[in-house]
Amino acid sequence: MTIAIILAGGSGLRLLSSKIPKQFIEIEKKPIIVHTIEKFLINKNIDKIVIPCNLEWKQFLLDSIKNINTHKNIYICDGGNSRNDSIKQAVSYIKKSFAIKPNDIILTHDAVRVFIASKLINENIKKITSFDCVDTIINSTDTIVVSQNKNTISEIPDRDMMFLGQTPQTFKYYVLEDIYLNSTFDETIFNKSDACKLAFIKNYKIGCVLGEPLNFKLTNDFDLEMVKLILNNDKH
Amino acid sequence: MINTKYQLIAPKKIIAYPSTVDNSKCLVKPKYLSICAADQRYFFGLRDPKILALKLPLCLIHEGLGIVAQDNKEFKKNDVVVMYPNCSYNNNHFANENYDLKSKFMSSSTDGFLQEFVSISSNNLIKITDDDYLPYVLTEINSIAVHAIDSVRNYINEKTHVAIFGDGTLAFCVHMCLLSLYKNIKITIYGKYDKKLNFFSQSINKQNIMNAMYEPFDIGFECVGGQNAETIINDAINLINPCGIICLLGVSETQPKINTRLILEKGLMLVGRSRSQFNDFKESIKIISKYKNEYSKLISELIVINNISDIENSFYKSLSSDFKIVLDWEL
Numbered sequence: 001m002t003i004a005i006i007l008a009g010g011s012g013l014r015l016l017s018s019k020i021p022k023q024f025i026e027i028e029k030k031p032i033i034v035h036t037i038e039k040f041l042i043n044k045n046i047d048k049i050v051i052p053c054n055l056e057w058k059q060f061l062l063d064s065i066k067n068i069n070t071h072k073n074i075y076i077c078d079g080g081n082s083r084n085d086s087i088k089q090a091v092s093y094i095k096k097s098f099a100i101k102p103n104d105i106i107l108t109h110d111a112v113r114v115f116i117a118s119k120l121i122n123e124n125i126k127k128i129t130s131f132d133c134v135d136t137i138i139n140s141t142d143t144i145v146v147s148q149n150k151n152t153i154s155e156i157p158d159r160d161m162m163f164l165g166q167t168p169q170t171f172k173y174y175v176l177e178d179i180y181l182n183s184t185f186d187e188t189i190f191n192k193s194d195a196c197k198l199a200f201i202k203n204y205k206i207g208c209v210l211g212e213p214l215n216f217k218l219t220n221d222f223d224l225e226m227v228k229l230i231l232n233n234d235k236h
Numbered sequence: 237m238i239n240t241k242y243q244l245i246a247p248k249k250i251i252a253y254p255s256t257v258d259n260s261k262c263l264v265k266p267k268y269l270s271i272c273a274a275d276q277r278y279f280f281g282l283r284d285p286k287i288l289a290l291k292l293p294l295c296l297i298h299e300g301l302g303i304v305a306q307d308n309k310e311f312k313k314n315d316v317v318v319m320y321p322n323c324s325y326n327n328n329h330f331a332n333e334n335y336d337l338k339s340k341f342m343s344s345s346t347d348g349f350l351q352e353f354v355s356i357s358s359n360n361l362i363k364i365t366d367d368d369y370l371p372y373v374l375t376e377i378n379s380i381a382v383h384a385i386d387s388v389r390n391y392i393n394e395k396t397h398v399a400i401f402g403d404g405t406l407a408f409c410v411h412m413c414l415l416s417l418y419k420n421i422k423i424t425i426y427g428k429y430d431k432k433l434n435f436f437s438q439s440i441n442k443q444n445i446m447n448a449m450y451e452p453f454d455i456g457f458e459c460v461g462g463q464n465a466e467t468i469i470n471d472a473i474n475l476i477n478p479c480g481i482i483c484l485l486g487v488s489e490t491q492p493k494i495n496t497r498l499i500l501e502k503g504l505m506l507v508g509r510s511r512s513q514f515n516d517f518k519e520s521i522k523i524i525s526k527y528k529n530e531y532s533k534l535i536s537e538l539i540v541i542n543n544i545s546d547i548e549n550s551f552y553k554s555l556s557s558d559f560k561i562v563l564d565w566e567l
Binding site: 028035038039041042044070114115117118119122212214230231 | 237238240252253254255256259263265303305306307313314352353542566567
């Protein structure tokens with residue numbers, strides 16, 4: 001079984017122009033999250049989609065997916081206070097609701113990476129067969145520097161070895177069960193790390209798939225305008 | 237749904253570009269696609285610059301099959317379908333829709349198959365039930381042969397001598413369709429390369445133009461196009477019997493000069509045939525299914541496509557391949 005968890009719990013604090021979370025903003029007549037869900041729904045390798053969602057937006061989400069959930073394979077569960085909390089909720093839901101096996105595959109993906117390509121989803125699913133987890137990564141076009149005090153530079157690592165993490169992040173179920181249901185982490189680490197980092201801390205083997213610049217995360221107003229511009233430009 | 241188009245934005249330059257796709261039509265995930273000479277002309281910038289400026293950006297490729305991505309009224313998810321690239325203005329099939337100026341032809345007047353998902357009317361799809369479906373990627377080009385032969389069927393009888401000019405993929409398709417439809421007619425092929433002529437059936441008369449024994453014929457199929465079209469067409473006009481028919485299937489950008497005096501003296505018919513109709517597609521599939529092993533020889537190379545460089549490299553390879561470069565589409 002292969003399940004996609006679409007993460008829709010963010011509050012979009014960095015999107016100043018909108019009062020609603022960015023994943024629920026409409027572009028091309030649909031909420032952003034629906035565009036993302038459709039990409040996973042149409043992928044023949046994905047069996048189910050689970051979306052952790054906070055209570056206040058659950059009905060909105062249910063109404064948004066009504067027309068596309070014809071095969072009833074989209075499930076909405078409770079969201080959490082943070083990204084990792086939301087994944088934890090989703091993993092618990094999956095354990096309770098489906099006959100999940102240890103080597104079944106779970107992809108996690110940001111709802112706001114709306115230009116996710118089928119190729120990336122498929123490459124993640126192919127690569128996970130040889131690893132415990134897979135991360136989608138992309139070269140940084142800018143140099144990455146380390147500053148411990150935000151005032152002076154403490155290190156400039158070799159750029160060729162530095163990558164930016166995207167999603168999907170893909171896991172064998174036993175990894176997520178271990179990390180989220182059977183382990184405890186320091187609260188700061190848990191809140192500041194993504195799922196792959198937690199897997200790394202637990203010494204799981206993590207493979208990489210090369211991502212794409214278009215698979216960017218819609219974070220701020222500029223990103224939102226870029227998404228609208230890209231889609232509007234196609235009409236001309 | 238958001239889709240990715242792989243558009244030619246300038247000669248030899250393809251980019252990935254997101255767009256929204258019409259969910260209400262059938263969504264097909266391309267699987268096998270083949271490069272045609274028309275695609276090469278766009279990719280390498282061999283068309284008039286004014287035409288390129290008008291047409292680009294454009295998704296190329298109109299020969300292909302794919303997998304249905306979601307259930308609809310006519311097709312189920314995972315059905316394998318051949319895609320018919322001519323989109324009639326009223327979404328129905330009608331006589332001569334393939335030449336109707338209001339129709340849109342994919343990869344020419346509208347985007348072709350180089351997309352993550354192709355949104356296409358289910359009226360433009362034919363299901364393939366054969367598990368070994370790779371050879372059906374040749375349905376479109378083979379349908380041109382079917383279409384051309386159909387236009388002269390009233391003139392063919394057991395005494396007809398047919399000549400085929402050219403030894404490429406289209407010439408091969410013409411000869412296979414003729415053999416399939418007319419068991420006993422005489423066929424002569426004139427080609428440049430023995431290596432390619434050897435792929436053709438042993439039952440036909442093969443002539444290398446370096447030392448050919450030319451014979452008059454009744455019906456000719458010109459499958460050369462390009463810069464050699466003028467020479468070949470005029471050779472055919474010289475050789476053909478009075479009241480004969482020449483079907484022109486090759487496209488040339490150089491506006492060949494032809495001997496109209498001789499056309500008039502001999503009372504010839506010249507017929508242009510470049511795009512097939514939906515029924516030709518159905519007939520084409522039947523013929524391919526009967527001669528799959530022969531048609532499989534037309535696939536010179538199957539290239540897995542994982543990125544844009546793979547697409548671009550495939551076009552370069554297509555310039556030197558004997559027959560078809562087929563893309564195994566993973567994008």
